Amino acid sequence: MAHSNSPKSIYKILFALPVVVGILAVVKLMHPAVAIVIAVLAVILAVLDLILLKTDTSKHDYLHAGAGLYSWLSTLDHKRIGILYFVTVMIFFLVGGIFAMLIRTELFSVGATIMTAEQYSRAMTYHGAVMVFMVIIPGIPAFLGNFFLPLQIGAKDVAFPRLNLLSWYCLLAGSAVAFSSLLYGGADTGWTFYTPYSVQLRPAVVLMISGAFIIGFSSILTGLNFVATTHKLRAPGMTMNRIPLFVWALYSTALLQVLATPVLAITLALLAMENIFQIGFFDPALGGDPVLFQHFFWFYSHPAVYIMILPAFGVVSELIAAFSRKTIFGYTAIAYSSVAIAAVSFFVWGHHMFVSGQSEIAGVVFSALTMLVGVPTAIKLFNWLATLYKSSINLASPMLFAMGFMFLFTIGGVTGIFLATTALDVHFHDTYFVVAHFHYVMVGGTLMAIVGGIYYWFPKMFNKMIHEGLGQISFFFIFVGFNVTFFPQFVLGAMGMPRRYFDYLPEYQHLNRVSSLGSYMIGFGFVVALIAVIEALRSNRLAGPNPWGAKTLEWTIQSPPIHDNFEKTPIVTAGPYEYR
């Protein structure tokens, strides 16, 4: 469609499609699940097409290196694949967010309000599974990482461009399989698929498991690609002690993706076999052990928590350095603490099972190892604080998100230490305290970093500036709304309100209402962020090569970058943060 100067587009048709299938679903001519899938796909394509519509063929950059939707769907350019992930993850975030809103709306009052208990279990499952497998895990590495890892180390592309594209299709295929479970009434096991409930043969659960299994391949391929890229494709002079901290974080994450995800693959494969053939590994009726499933599952899924948060640390390191206008304090400490977190993360999975009948010795060991994670994490925080000390802080909207991250992540991290304390965990286990803790880490941490990273790197991706006012409004609503939503949940958890339940005792209603109202504030904040992105795409505020005056390699080239990234392979002679 970019062949002429007045490109034709199909985005209006694509945007109309969700309305059409919506009507068909309402008048019961179409299964609602099919309608949802078609609507989601149409919106993905429409947004892609909208971006393409804005292109101008007289320019020479990666956005114009090929014309039309097909050139995107078959692209091997890491930057374009990054954008494909950007759009996909945004759509999935919208889906997961809608489920979150439904959950909070149901919990607004005591008793059933907008859904039944069964529907609630499903909403909770899809909220968890979508946010974990389709949003947060691919969120930073596959989107921002894909785009900026090669740029930051002076490479022309990732090591294996075809695998890179394949990983995106794995995410799409896995998500399609996972969502197809809605056709069978939907899975209701929670995203953790605990046995024995998850092994009573139900097609929805099997499809959900298979979807997560396929998405796992996407994650493995990305990780494998990034490890090889970091090792082999650095520009001359870009030694391991000169790579930006974002790359260190992505590298540690990639190691986890390569080493942990295969264990999830075999676990989910066994679970699927358990469902289909009743092989009995996890079924006590056949001599199996349901707690073994928990061990297997958390052996992946605890490292997966660091797959989700380590890249966020990387983004924040970049933001702090760029907006403090000062050389980062303790580069080596921040870099190696990422690797240290990755290493320790393999030995802490048992803290999910303090009350699952594991031995006391195991409990003590896992408790101590879990607290150990606090050390490299605190090293990072203190180094960021030391960087801020006596620096020239520019409180632009990306930096606001970095500061918000530090505040929220500290609360999330410290409450993690509470939960690692076995005596306290007996009280807090399976209460809202846990829910608040991991939302402070995952939303207050990772999602804040994603939005900050998008605002920071958007000028490089599209040569357009995000509207600063919209950026600040979105920060205000996300940050304040977040605390309003999740801080009361710490209190509710300490009061004993159990998690995952559809209903609660009347005395919890007051704080639940506060929490639900907060969730609408977060939702509004993210809508403003989305508007900020669309508004910036359509604006004429050109960014130029380096609007923030940052020092890493990606800011030395034109915005948006050319297809080959660098006109000439850069020769690196200094570290990444040579400010002052």
Add this chain to the structure above:
Amino acid sequence: MSTVKIDSQGLAHAAHYDNHEHEYQTGKQGVWLFLATEVLMFGGLFVGYAIFHHLFPEIFAVGSKFTNWKYGTANTVVLLTSSLTMALGIHFIQVGKQKAAFWNLIVTILCGAIFMGIKYIEYSHKIHLGLMPGSWFTGNPDILAQEIGMSADAIPANLPLYFSFYYMMTGLHGFHVLIGMGAIAWVTWRLKRGDFSTQHYTAVEGVGLFWHLIDLIWIYLFPLLYLV
């Protein structure tokens, strides 16, 4: 990034690499990383095996009596031979004897097929006896006891669990053998097409590494399931 460049030695490589050697080394690292994921995936099964072996040693003692060490040994020899021919195939490409390389790769595929054939015979025999995994197990204790020359009450009630492990481990392994055969067929076809030379054989070496890993996994499966 799909454009191809020619380096100073006259070898083609993808444009984002410095030269052919750079591409070769990176590709090889990618394959090793992939093998690491395979090891960890099978690792999950081996850990499960270790745990249940510790919990119920008797089912593994009785269950392994239903496996035939002669078939197992034959398959071990077949796979070891195939690893040899795979390595020879790469060697002959390196020294420019493409025809010898071609036949070695063909023998490797045939060995894979023989392996799967023997597995088919073993599986059929077990299914005939009703030795199925988990709740699909239909074996009659009297007939089973007769088969291994023991009394019927020596057959543990949770014996099916052994066969769950047997089928999961050999099944996943057999699946990998099939994938490996397909991959070798692919490089054999590319060899015939003239894609490889004494200096360019990255894909063959990658597939070879994968095939050796499959062989290695069998070297562990054989004693654990047949001889323990």
